[in-house]
Amino acid sequence: MNRNWLISILLSSFLIPSAWAENTVKIAITGPFSGGSAPMGTSMRDGAKLAINQINQGPGITIAGKKMTFEVIERDDEGKNERGALIGQELASMDTLSGIIGTVNTGVALAGDKFIQEKGITKIITPAAGSASMTQWSKAGVKDLSIFRFAAHDGIQAAMVVEEAARRNFAKVAIFHDATNYGVSGREDLMEQIKKQGDKLTVVATEKFNVGDKDMTAQLLRAKTGGAQAILTWGIGPELAAIANGMAKIDMKVPMIGGWALSMSNFIDNAGKNGNGALMPQTFIEEGSSPKAKQFIDSYHKAYNVTRIPSPVSAAQGYDAVLLFAAAVEQAQSTDSRKIKEALENLQAPVAGVIATWKHPYQPWNPNDVETHEAFRREQTVMGMVQDGKVVFADEKDRTRLSSRM
Numbered sequence: 594m595n596r597n598w599l600i601s602i603l604l605s606s607f608l609i610p611s612a613w614a615e616n617t618v619k620i621a622i623t624g625p626f627s628g629g630s631a632p633m634g635t636s637m638r639d640g641a642k643l644a645i646n647q648i649n650q651g652p653g654i655t656i657a658g659k660k661m662t663f664e665v666i667e668r669d670d671e672g673k674n675e676r677g678a679l680i681g682q683e684l685a686s687m688d689t690l691s692g693i694i695g696t697v698n699t700g701v702a703l704a705g706d707k708f709i710q711e712k713g714i715t716k717i718i719t720p721a722a723g724s725a726s727m728t729q730w731s732k733a734g735v736k737d738l739s740i741f742r743f744a745a746h747d748g749i750q751a752a753m754v755v756e757e758a759a760r761r762n763f764a765k766v767a768i769f770h771d772a773t774n775y776g777v778s779g780r781e782d783l784m785e786q787i788k789k790q791g792d793k794l795t796v797v798a799t800e801k802f803n804v805g806d807k808d809m810t811a812q813l814l815r816a817k818t819g820g821a822q823a824i825l826t827w828g829i830g831p832e833l834a835a836i837a838n839g840m841a842k843i844d845m846k847v848p849m850i851g852g853w854a855l856s857m858s859n860f861i862d863n864a865g866k867n868g869n870g871a872l873m874p875q876t877f878i879e880e881g882s883s884p885k886a887k888q889f890i891d892s893y894h895k896a897y898n899v900t901r902i903p904s905p906v907s908a909a910q911g912y913d914a915v916l917l918f919a920a921a922v923e924q925a926q927s928t929d930s931r932k933i934k935e936a937l938e939n940l941q942a943p944v945a946g947v948i949a950t951w952k953h954p955y956q957p958w959n960p961n962d963v964e965t966h967e968a969f970r971r972e973q974t975v976m977g978m979v980q981d982g983k984v985v986f987a988d989e990k991d992r993t994r995l996s997s998r999m
Contacts, residue, residue, distance in 0.1 A: 616659065616660070616661055616662065617661060617662055617663065617664040618654060618661050618662070618663050618664065618691050618922055618928050619663075619664045619666065619687070619689050619690050619691050619928070620645075620663055620664070620665060620666070620690075620691055620692050620693070620694065620915075620918070621665075621666040621667075621668060621684050621687075621690060621692070621693045621694070621695070622637075622638050622641050622642070622665060622666070622667050622668075622693075622694050622695050622911075623667075623668045623669075623670055623680055623684075623693060623694075623695035623696055624637055624638055624669070624670060624695040624696060624697050625669065625670055625671055625672035625697050625698060625701075626638060626667075626669040626671075627669055627671050628671050628672040628673075629672060629804060629805075629829055629830065629831050629832075629859070630672040630697045630698055630829055631672075631903075632830060632857045632858045632859055632903035632904045632907070633697045633720055633721060633829075633854070633857060633903075633904045633907045634669075634670075634672075634695070634697050634907070635903060636720075636902055636903045636904035636905070636906075636907035636908040636911070637694075637695060637697070637719060637720045637904075637907040637908065637910065637911035638667065638695070638911065639893065639896070639897055639908060639911070640893065640907065640908030640909060640910070640911030640912040641694055641695075641911035641912060641914065641915045642665065643889075643892060643893060643896055643908075643912055644911070644912045644913075644915035644916055644919075645663045645665060645915055646896075647892075648662070648663060648915070648919055649662040649663055654919055654922050654923055655923060656922070656923070656926050656927065656928070657926060661922075661928070663915075663919075666684075666687075666690075668680045668683070668684070670696070670698070670701050670705070672697065672698045672701065673701070674698075674700040674701055674703070674704040675704065676701070677696070677698070677700070677701030677702065677703075677704040677705035678704040678705050678708075679705075680705055681704065681705025681706060681707070681708035681709055682705075682708050684708075684709065684714065685708040685709055685711065685712040685714065689928075690714055690930065691715070691922065691928045691929070691930050691933060692714065692715040692716065692717070692918055692930055692933055693709060693714060693715070693716040693717070694716070694717050694719060694911065694914050694915065694918065695718070695719065695911075696716075696718050696719075696721075696722050696726070697720065697721045697722060697907075698721075698722065698773065698774075698775060699722050699723035699725055699726055699773065699774035699775040699778060700773055700774040700775070701722075702718060702722045702725075702726035703725060703726065703729060703774060706718075706726065706740055709739065709740065710730070710735070710738065710739055710740055713737075713739050713930060713931050713934075714739060714930045715739050715740075715741070715918075715921075715930045715931075715933045715934040715937065716739065716740045716741065717741045717742070717743050717914045717917070717918060717937075718740065718741065718742040718743065718744065719742070719743040719744055719907075719910045719911060719914045720743075720744055720904070720906055720907035720910040720911060721744055721775075721853075721854075721907075722742070722744070722775070723747050723774060723775040723778035723779060724746060724747040724748065724778050724782060725774055725778045726742065727740070727742050727746070727963045727966065727967065728963055730960065730963070731960045731961065731962075731963050734960055735958075735960060736958075736960065737958060738958040738960075738966060739930070739931070739934050740966065741937060741955055741966045741967075741968070742966060742967050742968070743910055743913070743914045743917070743968045743969070744876070744910060744969060745853065745874055745876050745969045745973070745974045746963075746964075746967050746969065747778060747779055747782045747852070748782060749874065749969065749970070749971050749974055750782075750852050750853060750874045750974070751779065751782035751783050751785070751786045751852075752786050752971070753874045753971075753974065753976060754783065754786070754825055754850050754851060754852070754872075754873075754874070755783060755786035755787055755789075755790060755794065755825070756786075757850050757872055757976060758794060758823050758825065758850055759790050759793050759794060761823070761848075763794070763822040763823045764793070764794065764795060764822065765794075765795050765796075765797045765819065765820045765821050765822050766787075766794055766795070766796060766797070766821055766822065766823045766824070766825050767796070767797055767798040767799070767800065767815075767816035767819065767821035767823075767824050767825065768780055768783055768784070768796055768798070768799045768800065768825050768826075768827075769800045769802065769809070769812065769816075769824055769825070769826045769827070769828070769836055770783075770799075770800075770801060770802075770826070770827040770828060771801070771802055771803065771804055771827070771828035771829070771832055772801050772802065772803050772804070773804060773828075775827070775828075775829075776801070776827050776828050779827030779828075779852055780799065780827055782827075783825055783827065784796070797816065797819030797820055797821050798812070798815045798816040798819045798821060800812035800813075800815065800816065802828070802832055802835075804829075804832065805831075805832075806832055806835060807835050808835065808839065809832075809835050809836050809839040810839055810842065810843065813836070813839045813840060813843055813845055814843060816845075817843065817845050821847060822847055823847050823848050823849075823850055824836065824840070824847060824848070824849050824850070824851075825850055825851060826849055826850070826851030826852065826855065827851060827852050828851075828852075828854065829854045829857065829859075830854055830855075830857035830858070830859035830860035830861075830863070831859050831860070831863060833849070833851065833854065833855055833857075833860045833864070833871075834859065834860045834862075834863030834864040834867075834868065835863075836849065837849060837860075837864040837867040837868050837871065838863070838864060838867050840867065841867045848870055848871070848872060849868075849870075849871040849872070850871075850872045850873070851871070851872075851873055852873060852874070853873050853874050853875055853876075853906055854873070855868075855871045855872070855873035855979065856873055856875060856904065856905070856906060856977055856979070856984045857903070857904050858901070858903040858904065859903075860979075861979055861982055861983070861984075862982075864979075866981075868979045869979055869980060869981065870978065870979065870980075871978065871979040872976055872977070872978050872987055873976070873977055873978075873984075874974050874975070874976060874977070875905075875906055875974065875975055875976070875977035875984065876906050876909065876910060876948055876969065876973060876974055876975075877905050877906050877908075877909035877910070877947065877948050878905060878975070878977055878984055878985065878986055878992075879901065879902055879905040879983065879984065880985070880986070880992070882986075882992050883947075885945065885946075885947050886909075886947050888947075889909065889912060889947040890902070890905075893908055901983065905984070909946075909947050909948050910948070912946070912947055913944075913946035913947060913948050913949075913951070916944050916945075916946050916951075917937065917940070917944055917946075917951060917954065917968070918933070918937075920936075920940055920942065920944045921933045921934075921936040921937040921940060922936070924936040924940060924941060924942070937955050938955050938956060938957045938958070938965075938966075939953070939955075939956075939957070940953055940954065940955070948973065949973050951968065954968035955967075955968060975987075975988070975991035976988060976991070
């Protein structure tokens with residue numbers, strides 16, 4: 594009798610984990626949860642986990658009549674390429690992994706995503722990573738891509754930055770970019786858009802800086818001497834704050850217009866009043882422009898005990914990316930990553946997110962058109978402006994347009 598009891602206990606110890614696995618959808622969230630890009634990474638992670646908790650505590654995901662819940666694996670890549678490669682290899686070795694959400698830094702994506710693609714694991718890059726994170730696959734002629742992006746891609750952002758400078762009749766601009774893959778890619782996108790303006794804009798200085806640089810005086814003096822009427826930037830928060838503070842130091846009163854990272858808390862906090870007036874493309878602004886947006890903001894504040902989201906764009910994109918992934922799992926009626934990828938490419942039902950209601954955001958991969966795996970279009974992006982410690986709509990018409998769309 595004791596022997597039978599022991600056997601039943603041993604059998605249970607093997608069966609219980611198996612039963613749990615059958616009722617879960619295993620998803621990894623990766624990003625820089627420490628380091629200079631942490632406001633983006635942690636905000637994305639927390640926005641994604643907010644959506645996951647709401648799904649798990651609610652109806653869950655139904656597959657063949659069974660309720661499934663998300664099981665989350667977190668990995669901090671620290672914004673370091675070598676960490677991205679190691680994490681990519683680790684996640685690619687997990688046979689039961691259904692998908693991955695995350696990545697901020699372009700170099701991290703370039704170092705790690707090759708392992709994800711080789712294994713055919715569905716990944717949604719969000720909230721950032723530069724153009725090269727997707728164009729690498731089209732250049733390589735990859736026929737079947739398991740990687741998607743959920744961000745306003747650099748082509749959209751660069752066009753908005755350059756067009757804003759042209760709209761304000763700035764004839765001379767300087768480009769400031771960091772030395773990372775992201776910064777170099779952004780510089781090329783800006784130059785391409787400037788060429789499209791014909792002779793409207795002249796670049797009087799192109800200045801590079803390193804991650805961690807705190808003194809931009811030499812670069813700014815060259816831009817000032819060249820008569821720059823605006824500084825076009827591509828980098829992340831701390832170094833962008835050094836530019837704003839350096840401009841104040843040499844009394845250079847021209848606007849900063851740059852990529853969406855100008856909305857990061859470590860730009861706004863480190864620049865203080867010197868950051869006022871900075872302009873950047875945004876996919877989400879921390880205002881209750883719609884009931885759903887307000888509910889999301891209030892839920893985030895309550896869940897994480899904050900009064901301001903470190904990177905609202907990142908948080909909202911993390912949240913909506915989870916909703917898209919969950920919709921794909923239900924449509925696929927499977928936790929198999931390849932089947933989820935196929936569902937993502939042809940989502941049948943609209944997904945109501947906090948940024949937009951997503952209607953067929955992706956299409957089957959076409960290596961000649963990277964936008965087939967890009968969710969965002971120009972109409973889902975607005976121009977934001979830093980004002981007294983927060984980002985507001987630069988144009989009230991955008992607030993009205995977005996609120997009427999939800």
